Amino acid sequence: MTLKLFADSACDLPLSFYEENNVELITLQVHIDDQEYQDLQNIQPEQVYEEIRAGKMPKTSQASPQRLQELFTDLAKSGESGLYIAMSSGLSGTYQTAVMVKNQVKEQFPDLDLTIIDSKAVSLGYGMTVMALAERIKNNESKEDIIKFAQSNCDRMEHLFTIEDLEFLAAGGRLSRSSAFFGGLLNIKPLLHIEEGKLVPLEKIRGKKKLLKRMLDLMEERGIDLENQLIGICHGDDEETALVMKKMIEERFGTKSFYIRLIGAIVASHAGPGTLAVFFLKKPRFDIG
Numbered sequence: 001m002t003l004k005l006f007a008d009s010a011c012d013l014p015l016s017f018y019e020e021n022n023v024e025l026i027t028l029q030v031h032i033d034d035q036e037y038q039d040l041q042n043i044q045p046e047q048v049y050e051e052i053r054a055g056k057m058p059k060t061s062q063a064s065p066q067r068l069q070e071l072f073t074d075l076a077k078s079g080e081s082g083l084y085i086a087m088s089s090g091l092s093g094t095y096q097t098a099v100m101v102k103n104q105v106k107e108q109f110p111d112l113d114l115t116i117i118d119s120k121a122v123s124l125g126y127g128m129t130v131m132a133l134a135e136r137i138k139n140n141e142s143k144e145d146i147i148k149f150a151q152s153n154c155d156r157m158e159h160l161f162t163i164e165d166l167e168f169l170a171a172g173g174r175l176s177r178s179s180a181f182f183g184g185l186l187n188i189k190p191l192l193h194i195e196e197g198k199l200v201p202l203e204k205i206r207g208k209k210k211l212l213k214r215m216l217d218l219m220e221e222r223g224i225d226l227e228n229q230l231i232g233i234c235h236g237d238d239e240e241t242a243l244v245m246k247k248m249i250e251e252r253f254g255t256k257s258f259y260i261r262l263i264g265a266i267v268a269s270h271a272g273p274g275t276l277a278v279f280f281l282k283k284p285r286f287d288i289g
Contacts, residue, residue: 003143004075005134006084008063008094009039011127012234012264021134024071026084028094028266031059039265048268049237058269062094068101076109081143084116085130085150090197091122115143117150120197123267124232124259125159125279131259158222158282159194160202160215164236164274191215212245215278216252222282226253229281233260236268236275245276 006024007013018025027038032051037043048058075082086095095118106112119126132153136146189211191203205211219226231249235242242260249255263275 002080003137003146004078004080004082005130005137006071006082007130008087008092008126009264010087010092010122010266011085011130012123012261012267013127013130014261015040017131017134021138023130023134026063026067026071026094028063028087028092029061030265030269031061032056037265043265045262045265045268046237048265049273052268052272058265060266060269062092062097065097065101068098069105072102072105072112072114073109075114076105076112079111080113082114083133083143083147083150084114085119085126085133085154086116087126088120088122088194088197089118090120090194091199115147117147117154118197119154119157121154121157121159121194123159123263123277123279124234124261125157125194125277127261128230128232128259128279129153129157153281156281156284158219158280159277160218160279161192161234161271161275161277162189162211162215163192163271191218208241212248215245216248219249219253219278219280223253223280224283226255226280228256230257230259231255232277232279233258234263234267234275234277234279235260236263236271236273238274238276241276245278249278 004024006026009025009027025040027041030037030039030043030048051058084098086098089095098116102114102116119129129150133146133150136149188204188206189208190201191205191211191214192199193202205214233242233245246258246260263271
């Protein structure tokens with residue numbers, strides 16, 4: 001049976017990926033002034049960065065329940081199986097809305113075969129799982145194996161990132177203002193990660209060079225087989241720093257495979273310019289080696 005894959009635009013993959021891999025795009029919205037935009041459809045990340053630098057503060061909203069209902073109803077009518085990997089429920093209400101809509105559609109179409117998974121991830125931490133799933137679907141792996149892989153991959157996906165101005169996260173409610181306070185003081189750079197799907201400040205580090213080195217230290221401490229896995233690097237309109245980070249990772253771990261992307265419109269609206277994020281698979285939770 002065919003397995004249909006659904007993913008949010010917040011996974012920061014290009015529109016071409018969805019089209020070329022038959023992945024159903026679920027768009028989130030960006031609001032600037034009084035205008036609403038559909039991510040990847042009529043707004044691109046570059047426009048968001050321009051608006052922020054012009055003093056605007058974009059806002060975002062979750063996927064439309066009406067759109068989810070249309071997609072899930074079409075899936076039910078097709079008789080296909082579906083797998084929807086959603087952006088972290090700790091950062092967006094889309095996962096909860098999708099579960100609610102699924103239950104509503106199931107009342108009319110009891111045979112709806114749809115699995116919804118909370119990725120507990122965002123940006124390329126989410127996107128690299130979607131990429132791997134699309135490849136496994138192409139290889140005709142069983143639905144059970146694909147779902148098992150998805151859950152394992154989501155559990156093991158590590159996010160390490162720094163943000164130029166934590167006020168962006170505080171203003172969007174993704175981080176408390178008390179946590180954001182230390183951001184701009186004395187060239188202190190915040191280092192954050194994602195824990196159980198939520199943004200958590202990890203450390204405060206003075207100076208960019210020390211920060212990047214500390215990110216490498218944490219990669220070594222938490223990662224597994226860094227030489228051979230795909231490492232994701234996302235940047236907030238700062239490709240230069242992303243390439244510096246790539247070189248540092250290559251030199252330290254011998255990593256051969258990277259995927260570097262500009263942070264997309266949804267995440268950019270909350271993180272702002274100057275953000276740098278690294279994504280990799282960490283050791284299994286119960287690994288004692």
